Amino acid sequence: MKAFVIRYLPLLILGGIWEALPQLGLVDRAQLPPPSEVAVAWLELLYSGDLAANGLSSLVVLVQALLLSVSVGILLGVSMARFSLAQDMFEPVLKALYPVPKSALIPIMIIWFGLGATSKVASVFLGCLLPIVTSTFYGARGVEQTLIWSSQSVGARPVAVIRDVIIPAAMPDILAGIRNAIAIGFILLISAELLIGQVGIGYLISFLGEAGLYPGMFAAILTVSAAGFLADRAFVLVMRRALAWRQ
Amino acid sequence: MATIGQLRRLAIRSASILVLLLAWELSARLDFTTTFHLPALSLVLQRLWATAMSGDLGLAAMQTLLRALAGFCLAAVAGVTLGILLVRNRIVGWFFEPLVSVGLPLPKIAFLPLFVLWFGIYEQSKVLMIAFSAIFPVIVSTAAGTENVERQLVWSARSLGSSERAIFWQIILPAASPQIFTGLQIALPTALIVTVVCEMVLGGYGLGATIIGSMKMMDSIGSFAGIIAIALLGYASIQIMGLVRRYFLGWHQESQT
Numbered sequence A: 001m002k003a004f005v006i007r008y009l010p011l012l013i014l015g016g017i018w019e020a021l022p023q024l025g026l027v028d029r030a031q032l033p034p035p036s037e038v039a040v041a042w043l044e045l046l047y048s049g050d051l052a053a054n055g056l057s058s059l060v061v062l063v064q065a066l067l068l069s070v071s072v073g074i075l076l077g078v079s080m081a082r083f084s085l086a087q088d089m090f091e092p093v094l095k096a097l098y099p100v101p102k103s104a105l106i107p108i109m110i111i112w113f114g115l116g117a118t119s120k121v122a123s124v125f126l127g128c129l130l131p132i133v134t135s136t137f138y139g140a141r142g143v144e145q146t147l148i149w150s151s152q153s154v155g156a157r158p159v160a161v162i163r164d165v166i167i168p169a170a171m172p173d174i175l176a177g178i179r180n181a182i183a184i185g186f187i188l189l190i191s192a193e194l195l196i197g198q199v200g201i202g203y204l205i206s207f208l209g210e211a212g213l214y215p216g217m218f219a220a221i222l223t224v225s226a227a228g229f230l231a232d233r234a235f236v237l238v239m240r241r242a243l244a245w246r247q
Numbered sequence B: 001m002a003t004i005g006q007l008r009r010l011a012i013r014s015a016s017i018l019v020l021l022l023a024w025e026l027s028a029r030l031d032f033t034t035t036f037h038l039p040a041l042s043l044v045l046q047r048l049w050a051t052a053m054s055g056d057l058g059l060a061a062m063q064t065l066l067r068a069l070a071g072f073c074l075a076a077v078a079g080v081t082l083g084i085l086l087v088r089n090r091i092v093g094w095f096f097e098p099l100v101s102v103g104l105p106l107p108k109i110a111f112l113p114l115f116v117l118w119f120g121i122y123e124q125s126k127v128l129m130i131a132f133s134a135i136f137p138v139i140v141s142t143a144a145g146t147e148n149v150e151r152q153l154v155w156s157a158r159s160l161g162s163s164e165r166a167i168f169w170q171i172i173l174p175a176a177s178p179q180i181f182t183g184l185q186i187a188l189p190t191a192l193i194v195t196v197v198c199e200m201v202l203g204g205y206g207l208g209a210t211i212i213g214s215m216k217m218m219d220s221i222g223s224f225a226g227i228i229a230i231a232l233l234g235y236a237s238i239q240i241m242g243l244v245r246r247y248f249l250g251w252h253q254e255s256q257t
Helices: A003-024 A035-048 A049-081 A086-099 A102-113 A119-140 A145-154 A160-196 A201-212 A212-241 B004-029 B041-054 B056-089 B091-102 B110-117 B123-147 B153-157 B164-202 B208-218 B220-248
Strands: none
Touching: A003 A035, A003 A102, A003 A145, A003 B091, A035 A212, A035 B153, A035 B220, A049 A119, A049 A160, A049 A212, A086 A119, A086 B004, A086 B091, A102 A119, A102 A160, A102 B164, A102 B208, A102 B220, A119 A160, A145 A160, A160 A201, A160 A212, A160 B110, A160 B164, A201 B110, A212 B056, B004 B041, B041 B056, B041 B220, B056 B091, B056 B164, B056 B220, B091 B123, B091 B164, B110 B123, B123 B153, B123 B164, B153 B164, B164 B208, B164 B220, B208 B220
């Protein structure tokens, strides 16, 4: 407990400085509303339902895109590692896609799917796909050949080999890829919401900013930051659980 | 001599891209899609050529590149310094370690409206936003690299009478440099992603502004041309970063194989 306090004391100090600067008039309140004001604004957003409505919209987009990219990514990565034909077909395309800053594809998704949730899901999906495919591919390719041979020698069918041997053995890499994908997914989600507008936590931030409601804007930024942070920490816990059998 | 198997693989690999490009061109030519949804590749390349000749493309690409580089260099210098201090200085380490570990997974782009509030909508806010997004992986990798420098190296240098300054410049920094470069290689694509978002949201020329501006004018050809341009820029910068790494780490084991 004491170690925890000492470790996170700097965050508290920073919060104290943040509160003191505008309260003492050293910084313009409009430019930096103190945390106490931000907390009030957060509660207002919570009661008005704005936070819940926009947060839920963002969450649904993120979850859909992640589920899609995880399933497609693992499928693609494993088949590329197992079948040289699949590798030869998909690798050049993925290599061509790799250096594109994925945020540049958001306008194309808007052209294709309009100004709605589909464009956001597609943008986040494209951003998340590559890290998952790449890490699954390397993980699945690194599986010890003897494991595959022994499972085959006891009569495992190709699907069973992939499901029971290759995917579990590649799991550390796959999960590391998904962790990267979650971080990139948040970036693309908020970028898409800033551009598409209408709904979502990114939209809420830019709306409050443009309306000059800065305490609310700070509250929304802190909310999405907390969400990104907690998502990462929660996923690390899931990773430890899922990999506990390896020890 | 390439074997038949190798030739076959090469054929499949090039065919997959060619078939995709051909399908793109044909689906537009045969009116499976509208020019708005998917303009023919030939039209996009023509536009790319035309804007390259008129100088518009070079201007936009230069804007994007300079912004991304300014933010990236700021993140590199500040990130490496902070990463080293994090390990070498106890007070800096105590104060910044929790901030960095909390800051690393945050979706930094959410702070864009805040940067606009503080620094306006012009270059300052964009460059600082890019640097803020790119700095965390640099700090974390630098700290990890500095932490992992073999103690024996430092001890033997010290026992031979090296000054602390010499130990830092001649042992710690070189020994940590592979991981520092890894951090920079993670930060570079992030910087490009964020540059494009900043340009799309805030305008002010650059390829991001070209892409979104063309979209708003219903000029898909311009958007697709912009994406090809930013892809080439991304490819070139990633390759150059790799070369820089190889140049500076020529002495290291990783370059010997």
